[in-house]
Amino acid sequence: MVLELQKPRPVWQIMFSTHHTDVGLLYLIMSIAFLFLGGTLALLIRAELFFPGSQIIADSMTFNRIFTVHGTTLIFLFLLPSASAVGNYFVPIMVRYKDMAYPKLNAIAFWMIPPAGALIWLGFADFTWYATPPYSIISSPGPAADMWIFGLKILGISSVLGAINFVVTILKCKHPDMSIGQVPLLAWAFLSSSLIVIVAIPTFAAALLMLLTDRLGVTGFFNPVMGGDPIAYAHLFWFTFHPEVYVLVIPAIGMMYEIIPRFSRKPIFSKSSGIFAFVLLSVVSFSSWAHHMYATGMSFTEKTVFMLGTLAAVPASGMHVFNFVATMWNGRIKFLTPMMWSIGGIALFFSAGAGGVANAAMPLDFTTHDTYWVVGHFHLFVMGTIAFGTIGFIYYMFPYVTGRMYNETAGKIHFILSFIGTVLVFFTQHVLGLYGMPRRIFDYPEIPEWIVMNQIATVGAMIIGVSMLIFLINLIHSSAKGKPADIHDPFGLGGKYYYPFESKNPHH
Amino acid sequence: MRELLGLFLVLAILVIIPTVDHVFAAADEPGEYIDRRVLIWNLFFRMMVAAFTVGAVVSGTMIWLCWRFRESHPKATPTEYEKSGEFGAPA
Amino acid sequence: MGHHSNWPEWIYVGVIIAIMCWVGAEAWNVERLVEHVPADAETIIVTGQQWFWTFEHEDGTKEVGTLHVEAGKAYKFEVVSTDVNHSFNIHDYVVLMDAIPGRVNTVWFAPDKAGEHDIQCREYCGLIHYNMRGKLVVEDPLT
Known part of the structure; x- marks a missing residue:
């Protein structure tokens, strides 16, 4: 049943299937493809910044397009779909239901993503991943910008459909014997993040439409020349995309909640505090959006309110870290690849969080806002925490998906190189920001400190690039030629897995 | 209880509003300006001292945990949950 | 459990x-x-546009790209933009404020020593954002 690659089926049977593991497989393959596409763009950016001046990218317009598509791709076409992949595989199993609540809707939500990805990549817009007006209205060349807007519109609808599906599956389709408190933490993570999506995304969806009509010249919501206000867009955008950070990070933490107890051979220290922290995070995620906008001329009072709202998220995040540490305590930890990625992810989660607290302190905005500090900070989240958790989980579910084992040594090398690379790139970028280098610049003046730190960051990025190549080879080779996995206990840990060995719902 | 709460509220208002007032009423002295570089960078370094202290505790704990509770540690013993397989998914 | x-x-x-x-x-x-903001701060109007800075002093003199100020005085910047968003930044003096069309944002500083410092744009504003740079020249008081 789930051993897709062991019992080959014609590819269209997977493509036109509505079975949750098939849709999950599609999500997984697509998100890994976009991980490599977006990662290649990152390497291009880093290579260009190795020396001041223009080397490999011809002009600043191309560079601006590259970092725009890099960010859009990795957030919307890698992180979100890879979380959906995990959710599709595991949520129905965890709530003991035969499939997702709405299988066809599930497949539709997936199939909206490739056209959206095509719009984004074929357009190659240049207005950064947050499309600031008035630049995006009066200055950004079409049709790239319009294609980006439509692409994001489609992705937003897809996210909302997926989120509705998860919420209904978990709340309405869970086994009647199961109380909501018995739902595993990974499924709770999807419940929390899906609720955030449903509340947050419509705001941005509206803003996108307003942006489009502004570009067409029929309205002036965000165009000051027509009496509009660009700051209104910033509020609408961040009201969606600050919570979106938690939409990304909560499933990653849920994945760590699946891996860490298993590889420590202990139950989770406190499930109730995990649930509590998830719910608390999804509520306070809506109290901090304007901390992205301290420099736009906000009043002292506004800044204070949003600083407090931001700091309020810290205790809940800290509870997760406590839970992980307390779970590992007195355990018997087996350091296989998934566990290493999870522990690395927690360490970087702390670093990213500490940087986030510094960002929330409003006067520090004068030094760090829109510099490489910010780039380093959020990359520690998206790469160091979310991608680490996700990649660890991809290794963890690999035997379940393919019926074979990945190469353990290659997996460990992948982790070690990625960890070193991540620390080199993103910690250096923090310091670079303190030296005042603005983000989103194609070229920089020959300031010796800037040159050295850019070069360190580039070397780190190349190390990550090499490690990801190892990952790709490992995935492809092992899924075809890897050792057959003992599907009842592929990691030799004892205990029970959420791997269904006999499906109640064969492929239809 | 309610009276007590009310009393505290009144006291808090009596103390807080004058403090805030006092703080904002700080008079300007012409020619004497605060140096924003000093204030902001000092704040930054105070925050970093706190962050690195907490970071040392957290990462130190995690490194010790990984060292002490690894499978290959001489004192490693099976956890109490291993025999029954009572971790992970319920039966 | x-x-x-x-x-x-x-x-x-x-x-x-x-x-x-x-x-x-x-x-x-x-x-x-x-x-x-100190009450005796001098106002300088800072205008950001693609892709350079213009400064207008209280006495009406205008400068493009390079801003001259005196050490020991306080200055209040009124930051405006004529086209898209920019961000006015003197990193050495920790001065940062967005230039948003349709708004006047203020930020102040008091340079204390003569010297030259970089001015840059920190908010993405398009093609030559990377080179939207200027100079701050702090001069000793004339007296």
Whole structure:
């Protein structure tokens, strides 16, 4: 049943299937493809910044397009779909239901993503991943910008459909014997993040439409020349995309909640505090959006309110870290690849969080806002925490998906190189920001400190690039030629897995 | 209880509003300006001292945990949950 | 599930909340001091446009790209934009304020020593954002 690659089926049977593991497989393959596409763009950016001046990218317009598509791709076409992949595989199993609540809707939500990805990549817009007006209205060349807007519109609808599906599956389709408190933490993570999506995304969806009509010249919501206000867009955008950070990070933490107890051979220290922290995070995620906008001329009072709202998220995040540490305590930890990625992810989660607290302190905005500090900070989240958790989980579910084992040594090398690379790139970028280098610049003046730190960051990025190549080879080779996995206990840990060995719902 | 709460509220208002007032009423002295570089960078370094202290505790704990509770540690013993397989998914 | 004490977690959460209160209070205090514009500050109107800065002093003199100020005086920048968003930044003096069309944002500073410093744009504004740079020249008082 789930051993897709062991019992080959014609590819269209997977493509036109509505079975949750098939849709999950599609999500997984697509998100890994976009991980490599977006990662290649990152390497291009880093290579260009190795020396001041223009080397490999011809002009600043191309560079601006590259970092725009890099960010859009990795957030919307890698992180979100890879979380959906995990959710599709595991949520129905965890709530003991035969499939997702709405299988066809599930497949539709997936199939909206490739056209959206095509719009984004074929357009190659240049207005950064947050499309600031008035630049995006009066200055950004079409049709790239319009294609980006439509692409994001489609992705937003897809996210909302997926989120509705998860919420209904978990709340309405869970086994009647199961109380909501018995739902595993990974499924709770999807419940929390899906609720955030449903509340947050419509705001941005509206803003996108307003942006489009502004570009067409029929309205002036965000165009000051027509009496509009660009700051209104910033509020609408961040009201969606600050919570979106938690939409990304909560499933990653849920994945760590699946891996860490298993590889420590202990139950989770406190499930109730995990649930509590998830719910608390999804509520306070809506109290901090304007901390992205301290420099736009906000009043002292506004800044204070949003600083407090931001700091309020810290205790809940800290509870997760406590839970992980307390779970590992007195355990018997087996350091296989998934566990290493999870522990690395927690360490970087702390670093990213500490940087986030510094960002929330409003006067520090004068030094760090829109510099490489910010780039380093959020990359520690998206790469160091979310991608680490996700990649660890991809290794963890690999035997379940393919019926074979990945190469353990290659997996460990992948982790070690990625960890070193991540620390080199993103910690250096923090310091670079303190030296005042603005983000989103194609070229920089020959300031010796800037040159050295850019070069360190580039070397780190190349190390990550090499490690990801190892990952790709490992995935492809092992899924075809890897050792057959003992599907009842592929990691030799004892205990029970959420791997269904006999499906109640064969492929239809 | 309610009276007590009310009393505290009144006291808090009596103390807080004058403090805030006092703080904002700080008079300007012409020619004497605060140096924003000093204030902001000092704040930054105070925050970093706190962050690195907490970071040392957290990462130190995690490194010790990984060292002490690894499978290959001489004192490693099976956890109490291993025999029954009572971790992970319920039966 | 384990039968364990919850006290360590409560203490831990308490410590986090205490640290966050400290961070908030410190930040609030510094922000309050930094935002208080001295009454005798001279106003300079800073205009950002794709892709250069223009400065207008109180006496009406205009400068493009390079800003001359005197050490020992306080200056209040009124930052405006004529096209898209920019961000006016003198990193050495920790001065930063967005230039948003349709708004006047203010930020102030008091240079203390003669010298030259970089001015740059920190908000993405298009093609030549990377080179939207200027110079701040702090001069000794003439007296």
